[in-house]
Amino acid sequence: MSELAIEAHGLTRRFGELVAVNRLDLAIPAGTIYGFLGPNGSGKSTCLRMLTGLLLPSDGQVTVLGLPVPRQAEALRRRVGYMTQRFSLYEDLSVQENLAFVARVQGLSGRQARERIHELLATHELAALSERLAGSLSGGQRQRLALAAAIVHRPALLFLDEPTSAVDPENRRDFWETLFDLCDTGTSIVVSTHYMDEAERCHGLAILDEGVKRADGSPEQLMNGLGVTVVEVLTTGLRELKRDLLALGEVHSAAQLGLRLRVLVDGRIEQPEHWLRRQLPERLNGAELTRVRPSLEDVFVSRTGASP
Numbered sequence: 001m002s003e004l005a006i007e008a009h010g011l012t013r014r015f016g017e018l019v020a021v022n023r024l025d026l027a028i029p030a031g032t033i034y035g036f037l038g039p040n041g042s043g044k045s046t047c048l049r050m051l052t053g054l055l056l057p058s059d060g061q062v063t064v065l066g067l068p069v070p071r072q073a074e075a076l077r078r079r080v081g082y083m084t085q086r087f088s089l090y091e092d093l094s095v096q097e098n099l100a101f102v103a104r105v106q107g108l109s110g111r112q113a114r115e116r117i118h119e120l121l122a123t124h125e126l127a128a129l130s131e132r133l134a135g136s137l138s139g140g141q142r143q144r145l146a147l148a149a150a151i152v153h154r155p156a157l158l159f160l161d162e163p164t165s166a167v168d169p170e171n172r173r174d175f176w177e178t179l180f181d182l183c184d185t186g187t188s189i190v191v192s193t194h195y196m197d198e199a200e201r202c203h204g205l206a207i208l209d210e211g212v213k214r215a216d217g218s219p220e221q222l223m224n225g226l227g228v229t230v231v232e233v234l235t236t237g238l239r240e241l242k243r244d245l246l247a248l249g250e251v252h253s254a255a256q257l258g259l260r261l262r263v264l265v266d267g268r269i270e271q272p273e274h275w276l277r278r279q280l281p282e283r284l285n286g287a288e289l290t291r292v293r294p295s296l297e298d299v300f301v302s303r304t305g306a307s308p
Ligand SMILES: Nc1ncnc2c1ncn2[C@@H]1O[C@H](COP(=O)(O)OP(=O)(O)OP(=O)(O)O)[C@@H](O)[C@H]1O
Pocket: 015, 018, 020, 038, 039, 040, 041, 042, 043, 044, 045, 046, 047, 162
């Protein structure tokens, strides 16, 4: 079996009555990008904070990079990087000064820091911005700086909490290219997200909902093991059709996408297009029904009963 970057058994965190993370088991292979996919409040940040050793679990065992956490959280600190949801750098320091500050905190010598910062400015397209105040950067530039700061000390494991919430699709794509480059050099990456396209890029992922892991595996495994068939219906009167479809016990969900309805039908139903026509002959008279490949969003909806 491949080496594990993170192993957790029964990881739990309570805040008073609320169980934010509920008996989570994890086995995350080293050298991969692993995602936590879930809606707001599903426990993603709480989970990441426990895995970094910053937040004490209420229960459960966690080993990160072979170190038991939180007991060895201090030793772990130098080996992990953490990019939080909010921009946590100094807005009134320049790009270069921010990186120099983080390098000092991480214990790099003056020379090591100078060399590393030079390298990071080049690889993260920050060289031309090195004298700019962090507070004056665009969303995408800030994000590149935050990532560079999180990896100043070359961590073996990098945690990213909803890293691309504030950037446009193009910057998001570039950001993911950088993550794959990092992963290729052996860095393990754990990322939380509520974006399907982002989750789909991960090697493995866990779907979290109300603190509980509803499913895990590679995106392909999750999509293939869905247990539903997806049929797209192109017709008129979609609102009424949706209502009637949802009244059928075998229909797990029906979501409108422009002029189409995306319908998840129980996988035990054979020939779901014909079955649907038989259930609602009048509504589906003249409609176009096409079976399509399940997406990660379908997995998410069927596992959690919610929209991301
Ligand atoms: N320090 C805290 N004290 C009390 N409740 C908390 C605390 N931190 C988190 N929670 C609660 O725990 C639950 C999970 O929150 P968490 O931030 O982990 O979710 P999330 O999936 O990261 O959501 P988001 O995407 O909104 O950050 C929420 O109900 C939240 O209100």
